[in-house]
Amino acid sequence: xxxxxxxxxxxxxxxxxxxxxxxxxxxxxxxxxxxxxxxxxxxxxxxxxxxxxxxxxxxxxxxxxxxxxxxxxxxxxxxxxxxxxxxxxxxxxxxxxxxxxxxxxxxxxxxxxxxxxxxxxxxxxxxxxxxxxxxxxxxxxxxxxxxxxxxxxxxxxxxxxxxxxxxxxxxxxxxxxxxxxxxxxxxxxxxxxxxxxxxxxxxxxxxxxxxxxxxxxxxxxxxxxxxxxxxxxxxxxxxxxxxxxxxxxxxxxxxxxxxxxxxxxxxxxxxxxxxxxxxxxxxxxxxxxxxxxxxxxxxxxxxxxxxxxxxxxxxxxxxxxxxxxxxxxxxxxxxxxxxxxxxxxxxxxxxxxxxxxxxxxxxxxxxxxxxxxxxxxxxxxxxxxxxxxxxxxxxxxxxxxxxxxxxxxxxxxxxxxxxxxxxxx
Amino acid sequence: xxxxxxxxxxxxxxxxxxxxxxxxxxxxxxxxxxxxxxxxxxxxxxxxxxxxxxxxxxxxxxxxxxxxxxxxxxxxxxxxxxxxxxxxxxxxxxxxxxxxxxxxxxxxxxxxxxxxxxxxxxxxxxxxxxxxxxxxxxxxxxxxxxxxxxxxxxxxxxxxxxxxxxxxxxxxxxxxxxxxxxxxxxxxxxxxxxxxxxxxxxxxxxxxxxxxxxxxxxxxxxxxxxxxxxxxxxxxxxxxxxxxxxxxxxxxxxxxxxxxxxxxxxxxxxxxxxxxxxxxxxxxxxxxxxxxxxxxxxxxxxxxxxxxxxxxxxxxxxxxxxxxxxxxxxxxxxxxxxxxxxxxxxxxxxxxxxxxxxxxxxxxxxxxxxxxxxxxxxxxxxxxxxxxxxxxxxxxxxxxxxxxxxxxxxxxxxxxxxxxxxxxxxxxxxxxxxxxxxxxxxxxxxxxxxxxxxxxxxxxxxxxxxxxxxxxxxxxxxxxxxxxxxxxxxxxxxxxxxxxxxxxxxxxxxxxxxxxxxxxxxxxxxxxxxxxxxxxxxxxxxxxxxxxxxx
Numbered sequence: 006x007x008x009x010x011x012x013x014x015x016x017x018x019x020x021x022x023x024x025x026x027x028x029x030x031x032x033x034x035x036x037x038x039x040x041x042x043x044x045x046x047x048x049x050x051x052x053x054x055x056x057x058x059x060x061x062x063x064x065x066x067x068x069x070x071x072x073x074x075x076x077x078x079x080x081x082x083x084x085x086x087x088x089x090x091x092x093x094x095x096x097x098x099x100x101x102x103x104x105x106x107x108x109x110x111x112x113x114x115x116x117x118x119x120x121x122x123x124x125x126x127x128x129x130x131x132x133x134x135x136x137x138x139x140x141x142x143x144x145x146x147x148x149x150x151x152x153x154x155x156x157x158x159x160x161x162x163x164x165x166x167x168x169x170x171x172x173x174x175x176x177x178x179x180x181x182x183x184x185x186x187x188x189x190x191x192x193x194x195x196x197x198x199x200x201x202x203x204x205x206x207x208x209x210x211x212x213x214x215x216x217x218x219x220x221x222x223x224x225x226x227x228x229x230x231x232x233x234x235x236x237x238x239x240x241x242x243x244x245x246x247x248x249x250x251x252x253x254x255x256x257x258x259x260x261x262x263x264x265x266x267x268x269x270x271x272x273x274x275x276x277x278x279x280x281x282x283x284x285x286x287x288x289x290x291x292x293x294x295x296x297x298x299x300x301x302x303x304x305x306x307x308x309x310x311x312x313x314x315x316x317x318x319x320x321x322x323x324x325x326x327x328x329x330x331x332x333x334x335x336x337x338x339x340x341x342x343x344x345x346x347x348x349x350x351x352x353x354x355x356x357x358x359x360x361x362x363x364x365x366x367x368x369x370x371x372x373x374x375x376x377x378x379x380x381x382x383x384x385x386x387x388x389x390x391x392x393x394x395x396x397x398x399x400x401x402x403x404x405x406x407x408x409x410x411x412x413x414x415x416x417x418x419x420x421x422x423x424x425x426x427x428x429x430x
Numbered sequence: 431x432x433x434x435x436x437x438x439x440x441x442x443x444x445x446x447x448x449x450x451x452x453x454x455x456x457x458x459x460x461x462x463x464x465x466x467x468x469x470x471x472x473x474x475x476x477x478x479x480x481x482x483x484x485x486x487x488x489x490x491x492x493x494x495x496x497x498x499x500x501x502x503x504x505x506x507x508x509x510x511x512x513x514x515x516x517x518x519x520x521x522x523x524x525x526x527x528x529x530x531x532x533x534x535x536x537x538x539x540x541x542x543x544x545x546x547x548x549x550x551x552x553x554x555x556x557x558x559x560x561x562x563x564x565x566x567x568x569x570x571x572x573x574x575x576x577x578x579x580x581x582x583x584x585x586x587x588x589x590x591x592x593x594x595x596x597x598x599x600x601x602x603x604x605x606x607x608x609x610x611x612x613x614x615x616x617x618x619x620x621x622x623x624x625x626x627x628x629x630x631x632x633x634x635x636x637x638x639x640x641x642x643x644x645x646x647x648x649x650x651x652x653x654x655x656x657x658x659x660x661x662x663x664x665x666x667x668x669x670x671x672x673x674x675x676x677x678x679x680x681x682x683x684x685x686x687x688x689x690x691x692x693x694x695x696x697x698x699x700x701x702x703x704x705x706x707x708x709x710x711x712x713x714x715x716x717x718x719x720x721x722x723x724x725x726x727x728x729x730x731x732x733x734x735x736x737x738x739x740x741x742x743x744x745x746x747x748x749x750x751x752x753x754x755x756x757x758x759x760x761x762x763x764x765x766x767x768x769x770x771x772x773x774x775x776x777x778x779x780x781x782x783x784x785x786x787x788x789x790x791x792x793x794x795x796x797x798x799x800x801x802x803x804x805x806x807x808x809x810x811x812x813x814x815x816x817x818x819x820x821x822x823x824x825x826x827x828x829x830x831x832x833x834x835x836x837x838x839x840x841x842x843x844x845x846x847x848x849x850x851x852x853x854x855x856x857x858x859x860x861x862x863x864x865x866x867x868x869x870x871x872x873x874x875x876x877x878x879x880x881x882x883x884x885x886x887x888x889x890x891x892x893x894x895x896x897x898x899x900x901x902x903x904x905x906x907x908x909x910x911x912x913x914x915x916x917x918x919x920x921x922x923x924x925x926x927x928x929x930x931x932x933x934x935x936x937x938x939x940x941x942x943x944x945x946x947x948x949x950x951x952x953x954x955x956x957x958x959x960x961x962x963x964x965x966x967x968x969x970x971x972x973x974x975x976x977x978x979x980x981x
Contacts, residue, residue: 145767167954
């Protein structure tokens, strides 16, 4: 399956698999198997790419095993299980294709480690729909960018790539972009333009952003609000000014990160973003954009949708796919003891730990993942875009990137391991 | 392995065979000449009284890519009504408006189709479209790359770059995205909508670029012609769904001055403004123009009643249509200075005047265009109806009394304002074989498909000759794909992987210099990463590439 490839010492235009904006201009040097980000790195990509290739072997109940033994043991767990859960899903499109095959064959539930955030978005998509845009459109068109409840700092090069880009296609001066933040605990420093123009920050608690947007919606619609000087601590005059900006911009964008809106019924806040965006399009152009789906989240959700007809959180136990955004959440399934076996997949980030579920557990993770418990089966897997090629889908769910192999690893890919388990069950 | 299909009644329009009893031999996936009498035949199917045609080809069906996947994510309630269980052979999934890729592949094959073509592949989304198509089993696939609102092209056109350079760009796009043809959607209109223009007529200017849809159609039609792309420019015209758009469509036909052009889902572009409701059929005028212009082909985009979802690159018209969304949810996206998409669920109602007339207009087009070689059977899946309604549509075309029965159930005013009831024409099996096999294969340049001649790929469908044509076409007796029996009595019996038809036209590679600079300055992906290698399509082991020659 695996062949040692003779790999170029320096590769250019390398796509980064480690966050979902997938920058693809990295220059990476391979010096005797050790990777160095020579150009266009960010703190995340430098830290991840430059981690030395860890050595570890498959284990069964903590004891060293061969890959064949570990795969066979894993298949045995699936065969005994009535309701397996395949979670984590930190993999690429190829890995996810194998997961779908295994899930269908074994009647598993599937869920991604970051899907609490994505589920908020999906609830809105399934209830209301939305008007969205992509990174390339923001880069070239946006005049007003509202960061709602996020400062995008988990996506380090977002500003460099699509906010403060020097060149923009339609002769807009990007340095004149209006940047607005709504929410609390936001680092607004990156919102300052290269020429020193400062962003506006409307401070309010995260769980009151929805109310602020509702009032903005009323204002852009020309409706009266109950006379109040402030809403959620924000002066009405500031909201009136922003409402005017929103109406008058030629192309506005609301950016949110569903994973960072972490309070009960945050989907209603996202619904407010989508409703005001739709309303603004009656007169001008305005769109939403979300940042989310790291660790292969976007790829997992999309592959699930095209292969099963439903986005993630799907249960195959009845022989056909059943979709439920709440019921099939990993935390719920484990809390309610609905699964009797767990396959956890995480091939990007060694800091991510599988849940200790006290059911037969198979872990496919990077070799340097430190576990708090001894799983029944552990198989170290290679990382897409570092150890093998593949594809991943970007946060805008439009662009997908061709991942490159940068170094040789003895560890198998998730795609290969899961496919081999599926062949045995 | 030598297989004999013995004594069936063959409809093979490419060879002028109209219902003649013939034997067909299959060896190694291909149709072969009658072997010498001494050669042993491994397997014989006695097909006396059965109808044999080449595998059917759907040349316009939205089966893969971002907008279809948005529809899948958005409509769980639609999918829950059509869940598909796994079997020892087939994977689970779901059907109806936006089926899962796996179910779509199985259902096409179970209906006798062996190839289907995604007509609206956004270059920016091409990689995903190919991944979805690769996950669509058994059938062969292919895609048309969408151009015309992409800023690189519009900048060239606005700067009056010479036609040769534009053809180089089009050739580059076909290669880079592994496409088979070029489509244009609301020419320049998706771009205009990003600048907040809400309508764009054939001679109306894009406010930023100053280009008109007419300029774009002419330029792309010529480029496609110069590159030797077999399929003419595939045009989703201006003003989709707008009453009075019949004139736009007639003007579009005249705009290319004799160059080949394919007008897609023409039903949505054949509306007049007569009558109390200022909505009327323009089908007769369109049919007359198609009949008079041999350079023009069309597919219909027939509407059939029920719930579906409309998925289109035409953001301008989808925005206008969102008020009619059913259920009340819809998605619009501006995409990568490349194109856009709009996804609006819709329910066509037979008692609604407009919907009923849309139904009648589509059928009028089918019946008033004389040459079945230039009109293809589509519902623009899923926009007019899901593809699973094709057998019903075939019956409407082949069975006048059934058609008139249906006509009597629709909105009375719509029925009264349509000429449908006065049309006697019934399609023959030969006509159906032309419009669903021979003609699409010829139009797409697939030389060894769509017919049953020696050397052709053995994609073959065998039907029971049932008077109820809906029943007949719903569940073919046998379907062979590449010579293997894949479905029997409308059920999959073997799952194979299909191929992807692509074109690799020649072009001047120096175009990459200006493209590289454009990508570096404005795009969010590098030029090299934008291009899709052959390896990417085949590496998961679920498909292969079939390179079609340019003319």
